[in-house]
Amino acid sequence: MKYFSFFLFVLLAALAAGAQTNTSELAATTTNMVVPRPTDTNGIAVLTNGAPTPIATNTSTRPMSLQDCIQEALKHNLNVQIQRYNPQISRYNLLAAYGGYDPTFSISGQRSHEVFPGGGFNQFSTNPIPARITDADTFDSGLQGVMPWGLQYTLSGTIADTTSSANPESTSGQIKASLTQPLLKNFWIDTTRLAIRVDKNRWKYAGQGLRQQIINTVNAVELAYYELIFAQENVKVQQEALQLAQTQLDQDNQRVQIGTLAVLDVQQDEAQVAQSQANLIAAQYTLVSDQNALKTLLTDAYLSWHDTDIEPNQTLDATAQSFNLQESWRKGLTGRPDLLQAQLDVERQGIQLKFDLNQIFPELDLIGSYGYNGASKEYSGTFEQFADRNSPFYSYGAQLSIPLSNIGSRNTYKSDKLTEKQLLLTLKQLEQKIMVDIDNAVKQAQSAYQSAEATRQARIYAEAALDAEQKKYSVGKSTTFTVLQLQNNLTAARSQEIRALANYNEALSNLAAAEGSTLERDRIDIQAK
Secondary structure (H helix, E strand, C coil): HHHHHHHHHHHHHHHHHHHHHHHHHHHHHHHHCCCCCCCCCCCCCCCCEECCCCCCCCCCEEEEEEHHHHHHHHCCCCCHHHHHHHHHHHHHHHHHHHHHHCCEEEEEEEEEEEEEEECCEEEEEEECCCEEEEEEEEEEEEEEECCCCCCCCEEEEEEEEEEEEECCCCCEEEEEEEEEECCCCCCCHHHHHHHHHHHHHHHHHHHHHHHHHHHHHHHHHHHHHHHHHHHHHHHHHHHHHHHEEEEEHHHHHHHHHHHCCHHHHHHHHHHHHHHHHHHCCCCCHHHHHHHHHHHHHHCCCHHCCEEEEEECCCCCCCCCCEEECHCCCCCCCCCCCCHHHHHHHHHHHHHHHHHHHHHHHEEEEEEEEEEEEEECCCCCHHHHHHHHCCCEEEEEEEEECCCCCCHHHHHHHHHHHHHHHHHHHHHHHHHHHHHHHHHHHHHHHHHHHHHHHHHHHHHHHHHHHHHHHHHHHHHCCCCCCHHHHHHHHHHHHHHHHHHHHHHHHHHHHHHHHCCCCHHHCCCHHHHHH
């Protein structure tokens, strides 16, 4: 039994030695082996001999503050440029609506020729009536239009020079002014006044649309700027994590050489290095992606920015701010562009409803005309009679037109009345949504500030814990697993801290956007843009 035990011990020792030899050979083989990896055409890092190849970055950089980015976006952002045309288009539509008051001038002239056959007798002569040939030159002119209070006017003049084989040449004419004033239908509003009021409303609507687009763009620039800072800082965190892991691996390799650490324990370090490399590659890709996201917001010529990296010259911090929910609600309910647009929709429907109501009434119009006649052998004589005003004429009266059923106008009014009620409910719904959005944004900002402070403390504690554990490890009172775990904790704490700082600054930007106060907060004069 004793010999059997000795034999078993020798066998196990031999197997262990063989395993260690195989492990050492495998480790040496792995260390010297180069694993080919596909090249990423987008510049993503690849592994070469176990080390990460950095993502290709541009050598040209452009330091920019947040305000620099905002100003660049206000000049070159495509969405802003597109939206900026809408107020101009609406303004021209409004000016076109005033064209309804443009008077229309007309002038015409014609020559006529008539032949009347002869024959027959009249009571004054026994001779037959001879044939008659008449030639006439007639000229007409007129000016007609409508006044802002609905008065329709027509100024006209007619003069004719007539030559007949039976009568001597003569000239006659008439100048006349005709007026029609609605008293019921089309009295307080008509199609022209409707178009003008609606187009004024739409001009204001387009202005608020531009303001909303600028707010959205500035908010997007701020978020992208903070994300870019976070991405840059996170790359540094991952680089530090890789450096920590590599240092641990180097130190443990030295311990293996002097025989104080088993080779198998180094595999944990190698796994940590590989994971840190993967995390760094992911962080580098995020940085490239965030660069492109910000560039897209700043330019309308991306190619000119492609070879230049934006270098934020600001840092993430968490400046304490006081939050007043009531004041934020007041700002949102008085200044949000989308709410003002909803109010303008209700106002426009009110204008339409006023027109619809007026169209239900019957047409009752005052009508009148006044003018002068003239007749002479020549044109000059006829014009002299116009000037002398010796042959006046006039007429006045009223005309009434009543539709028998008026089905169309009545049902149009009812339909638009319901539409108005629907828009009022939509406005109320939007007001409620704005209050909820602002409430959430305020709470988010408060929570993000507290999180920034908490993650800062967590990072400090993680640094202290790792430092203490490394000292214990150096004297053999800790394990590789524990040290690596604390390294991961520190990396996570550092990443979470900068993430919390970015979240807080983004929360403040989102709160301003929810209030509709972004332009005031960033001191942006929309009229100057």
